[in-house]
Amino acid sequence: MARRYDSRTTIFSPEGRLxxxxxxxEAISHAGTVLAVLSKEGIAMAxxxxxxxxxxxxSLAPGGEGMGGEGTEAWMGGGGEKIFLLNNNILAGLAGxxxxxxxxxxxxxxxxxxxxxxxxxxxxxxxxxxRLCDMKQGYxxxxxxxxxxxxxxxxxxxxxxxFQLYQSDPSGNYSGWKATCIGSNHSSASSLLKQDYxxxxxxxxxxxxCLKVMSKTMDSTKLSSEKLEFATMTLHPQTKQPxxxxxxxxxxxxxxxxxxxxxxxxxxxGAMEGTGGGGAVGNVAIST
Amino acid sequence: MECSFxxxxxxxxxxxxxxxxxxxIIRMKSDENKIKTLGPHLAMAYGGEPGDTNxxxxxxxxxxxxxxxxNHYPLLPESASAWIRRTLAESIRSRKxxxxxxLLAGYDTTTTKPHLxxxxxxxxKAVVPYAAHGMGVYVSLSTMDxxxxxxxxxxxxxDVLKKCIDEVKKRITVHFNxxxxxxxxxGIHHIDIESExxxxxxxxxxxxxxxxxAPNPPLDIGNVGVTA
Amino acid sequence: MExxxxxxxxxxxxxxxxxxxxxxxxxxAVGIASNFDKVFPVNDKxxxxxxxxxxxxxxxxxxxxxxxxxxxMKEEREITPKTFTHLVSSTLxxxxxxxxxxxxxVAGLPTPTELDPHPKPFISTMDTIGCITTPKDFAVAGTAAxxxxxxxxxxxxxxxxxxxxxxxxxxxxxxxxxxxxxSGWGAVVHIITQDKVITRTLRARMD
Numbered sequence: 001m002a003r004r005y006d007s008r009t010t011i012f013s014p015e016g017r018l019x020x021x022x023x024x025x026e027a028i029s030h031a032g033t034v035l036a037v038l039s040k041e042g043i044a045m046a047x048x049x050x051x052x053x054x055x056x057x058x059s060l061a062p063g064g065e066g067m068g069g070e071g072t073e074a075w076m077g078g079g080g081e082k083i084f085l086l087n088n089n090i091l092a093g094l095a096g097x098x099x100x101x102x103x104x105x106x107x108x109x110x111x112x113x114x115x116x117x118x119x120x121x122x123x124x125x126x127x128x129x130x131r132l133c134d135m136k137q138g139y140x141x142x143x144x145x146x147x148x149x150x151x152x153x154x155x156x157x158x159x160x161x162x163f164q165l166y167q168s169d170p171s172g173n174y175s176g177w178k179a180t181c182i183g184s185n186h187s188s189a190s191s192l193l194k195q196d197y198x199x200x201x202x203x204x205x206x207x208x209x210c211l212k213v214m215s216k217t218m219d220s221t222k223l224s225s226e227k228l229e230f231a232t233m234t235l236h237p238q239t240k241q242p243x244x245x246x247x248x249x250x251x252x253x254x255x256x257x258x259x260x261x262x263x264x265x266x267x268x269x270g271a272m273e274g275t276g277g278g279g280a281v282g283n284v285a286i287s288t
Numbered sequence: 289m290e291c292s293f294x295x296x297x298x299x300x301x302x303x304x305x306x307x308x309x310x311x312x313i314i315r316m317k318s319d320e321n322k323i324k325t326l327g328p329h330l331a332m333a334y335g336g337e338p339g340d341t342n343x344x345x346x347x348x349x350x351x352x353x354x355x356x357x358x359n360h361y362p363l364l365p366e367s368a369s370a371w372i373r374r375t376l377a378e379s380i381r382s383r384k385x386x387x388x389x390x391l392l393a394g395y396d397t398t399t400t401k402p403h404l405x406x407x408x409x410x411x412x413k414a415v416v417p418y419a420a421h422g423m424g425v426y427v428s429l430s431t432m433d434x435x436x437x438x439x440x441x442x443x444x445x446x447d448v449l450k451k452c453i454d455e456v457k458k459r460i461t462v463h464f465n466x467x468x469x470x471x472x473x474x475g476i477h478h479i480d481i482e483s484e485x486x487x488x489x490x491x492x493x494x495x496x497x498x499x500x501x502a503p504n505p506p507l508d509i510g511n512v513g514v515t516a
Numbered sequence: 517m518e519x520x521x522x523x524x525x526x527x528x529x530x531x532x533x534x535x536x537x538x539x540x541x542x543x544x545a546v547g548i549a550s551n552f553d554k555v556f557p558v559n560d561k562x563x564x565x566x567x568x569x570x571x572x573x574x575x576x577x578x579x580x581x582x583x584x585x586x587x588x589m590k591e592e593r594e595i596t597p598k599t600f601t602h603l604v605s606s607t608l609x610x611x612x613x614x615x616x617x618x619x620x621x622v623a624g625l626p627t628p629t630e631l632d633p634h635p636k637p638f639i640s641t642m643d644t645i646g647c648i649t650t651p652k653d654f655a656v657a658g659t660a661a662x663x664x665x666x667x668x669x670x671x672x673x674x675x676x677x678x679x680x681x682x683x684x685x686x687x688x689x690x691x692x693x694x695x696x697x698x699s700g701w702g703a704v705v706h707i708i709t710q711d712k713v714i715t716r717t718l719r720a721r722m723d
Contacts, residue, residue: 062592072559076592085589109589113582119363120370120578127359159398160361374578377571381614406548411571412520414541414549425546 010143021140024149024170027096028183032082033217034093035181035189036153037210038165041203042234043155044210047082047093048183048218049227063225063249075231077248083229087112089122089157089242091231095183096150096170104150108132122242125156125164129174137172147171151182155233157242163233179209181217189217203234208259215261222262225249289315289462290335290422292322293452294391294404295436297445300472301393301402304449304481305333306422306464318465325476325500326352327362330394331469332372335422336409337387344388348372365394365403369413377411385409389421395471402471420452427459428452442470442487446479453481469500476500517568517617519544521698522554523658524565525689526623526639527672528651529681532709533637535563535623536689538660538720540701541570550701550722554658558584559594560713562624563706564604567658568644569617576616579607597624597638601648608646615644619657625708654688660696667692678707678714690720 005013009020032048061080062068068077075085083093086108094101111131115123132152139147147170154166167182168174179197181189192213201209211230215223231246247255256263292305309320324345325331330352334345351371356362363371369392379386392405406412406419418432435448453466468481470490478500479486521542526535541552555565556577564580566573583603587595595603601622608616620642626635641655642648649655654672656664667688676684686705693699703718 067592073594080592088585109586113585116585117578117582118371118374119367121364121367124359159364373571373574377575380571408543410519410569411574412541412543413570413574414552416549416551419548425543429546 008143009139009145009147010141018140018171021147021171024096024147025151027149028151028170029186031095031151031183033181033183033185033189033214034082034095034153035179035193035210035213035217036093036155036165036177037179037193037197037201037206038155038163038177039201039203039206040163042206042232043163043165044203044207045083045091045093045153045155045231045233046210046214047095047229048214049081049229062246068246068248074243074245077246077251078225079229079231079246081229083231083246085244085246086128086154087116087123087156088244089233090125090128091155091233091244091246093153093155093182093229093231094150095152096148100148101150104132104135104148104152107135122158124158124160125154125166126161126176128156129154129166129168133168133172133174135172136168136170140171153180153182155231157233157235181213185217189213192216203232207232207255211256211259211261222264223256224262224264225252225256228252228256230255289313290322291420291424291428291456291460291464292333292335292391292422293418293420293424293428293432293449294333294393295418295432295440295445295448296393296402296404298439298441299395299400299402300442300445300470301395301404302445302449302468302470302479303331303333303391303393304453304466304468305335307467308462308464309338311338321467323467323469324349325469326368327356327394328475329397329471329473330362330365330368330392331471331476331500332390332392333421334388334390336389340386340388344386348375364398365392365396365405368392368394369403369405369407369415373407373411373413375411376407376409380410391419391421393469393471395473397473400473418448423460423462424452424456427455431455442472442490443485446481446486449481474499517619518659518698520568520570521659521696522552522567522570523656523660523664523689523693523696523699524554524567524621525654525656525664525668525685525692526565526621526641527654527668527676527681527685527688528637528639529707530675530677531625531637532676532678532681532707533623533625533639534681534685534705534707535565535621535639536685536703536705537565537567537658538689538693538699538701538703539717540699542698545697547701553704555704555706557706557713558600558624561594561627561708561710562597562600562622563708563713564600564623565621565657566618567621568619572616572618576607576618576620580604583607594627596626597622597640598626600624601638601640601642601650605642605646605648608642608644612645617644619643619661621655621657623655623706623708625710628710659698660692663692663695664688678709682707682714682716686716686718690718694721 032050034047036045063078112123179193230252236243253263294303305322309317323333389408394403406414420428468479524537537554541549623639640650654668707714
């Protein structure tokens with residue numbers, strides 16, 4: 001019975017469900033985990049990369065020593081697969097179909113720049129989340145189209161509400177969080193976060209909580225920059241302006257070593273080797 | 289035949305506009321309010337082509353209100369000035385441009401700083417400590433050049449404003465009535481500029497009594513995040 | 517151009533460039549503001565100046581900021597002075613039959629790359645519809661352009677060190693705008709070198 005209502009995204013089933021939207025959410029729960037923790041001093045976000053493999057040519061991917069830094073270019077250090085800069089004051093971690101995600105990132109960046117153009121200020125975080133969610137919702141209602149197979153975590157800062165963390169799903173719903181998680185194992189990661197989250201965390205504690213939960217959630221015991229992207233949103237100590245930082249692989253490995261969660265090359269060998277896409281889905285195209 | 293000026297002080301901004309409405313040498317009205325409140329801490333004094341002025345002022349007012357309702361917080365003065373400027377800059381290159389000059393005054397509740405913007409019908413924007421439009425330009429700018437200084441308290445600000453008005457009355461043959469407001473952390477207050485000591489009057493009254501009606505969203509959603 | 521007034525000058529030195537502007541915003545003969553900066557940064561190696569109609573200064577700057585930000589996020593690198601010049605040029609030419617009344621000046625140092633380890637300092641200037649000129653010495657624009665040409669022609673010499681270039685560009689600007697009623701009211705100078713940007717605000721005649 002249900003199958004009759006599957007092929008159209010915009011038709012309710014007799015039980016009042018939108019199957020295509022639910023399937024999109026299902027696709028995301030197989031994708032690499034993204035989790036983030038909010039603190040008074042800033043936000044930390046970690047994302048699991050699933051596209052690994054010996055033959056993948058990453059020589060042109062971000063993360064070289066020449067890129068990034070401590071100032072305005074701090075966001076250029078790494079990322080590019082799971083974590084993206086959407087605007088000066090907003091970073092997003094994505095889980096789902098990579099190609100859909102790329103298109104959403106482009107839309108978000110354009111929307112943010114349009115706001116900057118008309119109001120001469122960085123777009124408030126929730127407003128950008130709303131822009132994206134309005135579009136995502138559209139694809140669950142208008143005919144002939146497929147919903148975006150992407151969930152996002154947004155972390156950002158604006159002068160009105162300060163640091164904020166939001167999550168959105170393919171249906172176009174969004175919500176604000178102190179610590180949250182999307183992607184595979186999100187329910188177990190969420191309960192770990194709920195257990196260990198404390199009010200008044202420092203940024204350092206948020207970073208370590210983020211990575212500790214990540215290490216328990218991911219299949220392998222030792223973390224490393226090959227399977228992980230990491231970013232923080234803080235305020236610049238002098239200018240008090242938002243500072244987005246996506247860690248370079250070397251910086252992330254350093255952080256992981258400090259937290260004794262891995263970060264050494266040797267632990268990697270064999271961990272993901274031969275699995276190509278890795279993870280349960282095993283399909284590079286949809287599993288980031 | 290128009291005259292408006294504004295000035296910033298330590299933690300407030302004053303805005304003053306004449307109240308005449310008419311055509312060429314004829315005055316048809318001497319109690320026209322040409323200051324529009326755009327939000328809890330934002331107002332503008334406007335002038336220019338009759339018809340364009342009110343239409344544009346209402347267009348701005350309603351867009352500011354729409355933003356407030358949609359986002360639960362008002363546009364900050366800086367962003368409001370950018371939006372108004374963009375609207376005029378787009379208008380000037382359209383088929384029928386608005387011919388409106390304005391002074392935008394606001395108090396930024398997030399930084400507790402006063403703001404004053406000089407904006408003309410081309411979309412030119414200047415961020416200034418004091419400014420004037422209309423006939424006032426020729427006498428009040430030099431008056432403010434001489435008497436204005438940084439971080440004036442309210443009484444000192446009103447004194448400078450009075451000097452400007454005196455100068456206008458002395459040097460300009462046209463007679464004007466003036467309408468004046470003060471914006472500070474509590475909101476927008478009406479000031480009786482003709483009285484001897486408007487600030488004492490202002491302070492002796494309950495804040496609520498002097499407040500000018502500002503367009504607030506209809507629902508009481510609290511002032512989350514926008515209080516100082 | 518003559519409505520709001522304002523002037524910009526850029527000069528090439530030895531491994532450095534300078535760009536400077538006055539700070540006046542006027543409404544014909546009436547001075548409105550003495551804090552109207554016409555020079556904006558793209559990044560710490562590249563600045564540009566937009567003398568001309570003030571409404572277009574804002575609009576063009578916001579257009580360029582939009583495009584540069586998108587470029588930076590997509591490319592994950594900074595735009596080079598040469599690419600940026602062509603971006604400004606095509607943005608201006610888009611409005612060929614209703615132009616921005618602006619004559620931009622661009623000044624920047626290209627970042628050294630493997631292919632070009634010792635890039636030359638770069639300046640360029642355009643007319644209102646984006647026709648590019650890339651001078652080897654200096655570029656001037658604005659209401660005091662004619663005066664600036666004269667003073668710059670006399671003061672500029674090749675291979676000036678940053679501090680000497682600062683002196684040259686400051687004297688050029690101050691003396692030229694003193695002869696122009698529509699420019700002046702203070703000035704700001706940026707000297708761009710490979711490791712830092714020196715920004716100084718100059719006191720000037722306030723009449």
